[in-house]
Amino acid sequence: MKIAQELYEGVEIEGMGAVGLITYMRTDSLRLSEDALAAAENYIRNKWGEKYLPSGGPRRFKSRSNAQDGHEAIRPTMVDMDPASVKNSLTADQYKLYKLIWERFIACQMAESLQKTTQADINVGGYIFKASGYRVEFDGYTILYVESSDGGEEEKESELPPLEKDMPLKTKEMLPNQHFTQPPARYTEASLIKALEEYGIGRPSTYATTISTITSRGYVKREGKTLFPTELGEVTTKLMEDRFPKIVNVKFTAQMEQNLDTVEEGECGWVELLTEFYGDFDKTLKAAKEEMKGVKIELEEDKTDLICDKCGKPMVVKFGRYGRFIACSGYPDCKNIVKMISKIGVPCPKCGGDVIVKKTKRSREFFGCSNYPNCDFVSWNQPTDQKCPQCGGTLFKKKGKLPKLFCNADGCGFEKEDDTEETVVTQEAASTSPSPVKDE
Secondary structure: OHHHHHHOOOOOEOOOEEEOOEOOOOOOOOOOHHHHHHHHHHHHHHOOOOHHHOOOOOOOOOOOOOOOOOOOOOOOOOOOOOHHHHHHOOOHHHHHHHHHHHHHHOOOOOOOEEEEEEEEEEEEHHHHHEEEEEEEEHHHHHOOOOOOOOOOOOOOOEEEOOOOOOOOOOOOOOOOOOOOOOOOOOOOOHHHHHHHHHHHOOOHHHHHHOOOOOOOOOOOEEEEEEEEEEEHHHHHHHHHHHOOOOOOOHHHHHHHHHHHHHHHHOOOHHHHHHHHHHHHHHHHHHHHHHHHOOOOOOHHHEEEEOOOOOOEEEEEEEEOOOOEEEEEEEOOOOOEEEEEEEEEEEEOOOOOEEEEEEEEEOOOEEEOOOOOOOOOEOOOEEEEEEEEEOOOOOEEEEOOOOEEEEEEEOOOEEEEEOOOOOOOOOOEEEEOOOOOOOOO
């Protein structure tokens, strides 16, 4: 949202000065102005030719019933200003976002992609195997833009050779693989925002804040792109569902929007609407406060095996405004606290000490030695306990779509596919030490 705001407010373009590259971005409208449609049509005709324009004329999209339609859809302000022409004036992130917006807008006004699909049933000793594939007859909008999925790896169809009925096929290889039905994938930031849109929860202006809130308060944790609920998040959700069932409901926001629309249309008074809502909410809130008075919930993930060195009581994990820390369970009688460190269970490649997870001022994680400043080992990539077969050095993890293990030693260059399980991180108390890695 910050990058989109910069593109909207204006970026210094070489030879032009400050230019607003996109329209207002806090909207979920799908409406496009006639001027924008005409500009896209002219650009497509001049760039790729008449055949890449849709046969029925410009496409117009209907917004969802609960969309805020005060602004038109997010689009480039000037179609002729393609991403390549302004790349040198933008940061890497600004360029990526502008390129996405520009390409999606132009692609939505281009002709369809036409594919010829083939499906075949193959009889192997009485067992039926199925194969499917396609051949592109006309690339259409895919000459410019192909949408990718954020939900994980998908089975990709490939082109099949020419097939005829009852023709014999030669076996290339037999693979005895077994597949099981997989549970639905956990949310990523992108798929969670898509779900919020579908349920009518929140607005484009609140999505970023929603994600930031649930992560900063420890209700979910990130592992790569995936969001996993924490025990704190599950307990909090259960309490809210039990105490405030009318509010903790996916239909609440959508219903409230409808009620506010009736106020706008003059069918209902705002005082009556708020009175009806708040009267019931006030009673529920007071009852919840009374019933929860003095109730303390201990989370398994917050327990430690540490003993307070001041009073002898167990130490527990607490969550404060600056993150997690370890404190005495005897608070407020005992206010002993210590900083918490995260060990990854791997020895330091330099001195053999514990490698721990640290964070920069911008909350970016890196790995360093617990013996700092006596040992200056730091790395953005996670070290492992595996050794390089070529030079004997430590192998590091390189994350991505195809995770790899690689050797960081000068002149080695060894790497292999990472098929290891995630390292279990353990939490322990430690004294505060400065961060030796600068933020990028």
